[in-house]
Amino acid sequence: MRVTDNLTTIQQMIEASCQRSGRTVEEITLIAVTKYVTIERTKEVLQAGITNIAENRDTGLSEKQVALDDPAISWHFIGQLQTKKVKKVINQVDYFHALDRLSLAEEINKRADKVISCFVQVNVSGEESKAGLPPDELEMFIQQLTAYPKIKVVGLMTMAPFTDDESILRQVFRRLRELRDQIQAKGYKHAPCQGLSMGMSNDFHIAIEEGATHIRIGSSLVGTDKLR
Known part of the structure; x- marks a missing residue:
């Protein structure tokens, strides 16, 4: 299907989730995850009016930036980033x-030419296969980031378990929102922590109902026509 057709369905789901939770669609940033699709397919994303695009590899990021060269795009890097590639x-x-360790924060602070807007990744579910800080280490980590002036914590991020159990998904998303609220209440200048990056193709509607501000949509938007 065309990206525009997929987007129509997704927008309808976003609107329904916002209505159920008393929110507005303006509160939600839809990020197109294009890491597995071609440049041509990514162009369809732009033509559909989506300007937030996410990649998880340095090569994929650079290739698409060169090919698209559009100042309207907001580029997001998701997934793990090795310090040597910062x-x-x-x-x-x-x-x-995906900021989740001090060694990475130190390298970002060293290499950045500007203040970088970061989401701190939290492993709310506790799954060994997932990266991120344990929830009980989050506040100390946020405090330690004061040593790195080029890092601004704009929010928290998590990945929920891949499950159809809605109660589990809600529990994970709700917990991240609670953690966000706790950090936000501290009033850290370097960590306003307003955003919640959570929810993907299979669970974004639930994430919105639990407070997501940034949803990362891949397969249900751009399809599964993989590059490799």
């Missing part, structure tokens, strides 16, 4: 969604 990525993106 210098290739960090000044090319507007948002980084």
Whole structure:
């Protein structure tokens, strides 16, 4: 299906979730995850009016930025970033969604030419296969980030378990919102922490109802026509 057709369905789901939770669609930033699709397919995303685009590899990011070269795009880097690749990525993106360790914060602070808007990744579910800080280490980590003036914590990010059990999904998303609220209440200048990056193709409607501000949509938007 065309991206525009998929987007219509997704927008309808976003509107329904917002209505159920007393929110407005303006509160939701839809991020198109294009890491597995071609440049041509990504162009369809732009033509559909989506300007927030996410990649998780430095090569994929650079290839698409060169090909698209559109100042209207806000670039998001999601997934794990090795410290040795920070210098290739960090000044090319507007948002980084996976800050989870001090060694990475130190390298970002060293390489960045500007203040970087970061989401701190939290492993709310506790799954060993997922990256992110344990919830009980979050506040100390946020405090330690004061040593890195080029990092601004704009929110928290998590990945929920891949399950059809809605109660589990809600529990994870709700917990991240509670953690966000706790950090926000501290009034840290370097960590206004207003955003919640949570929810993907299979669960974004639930994430919105639990407070998501940024949803990361891949397969249900751009399809599964993989590059490799």
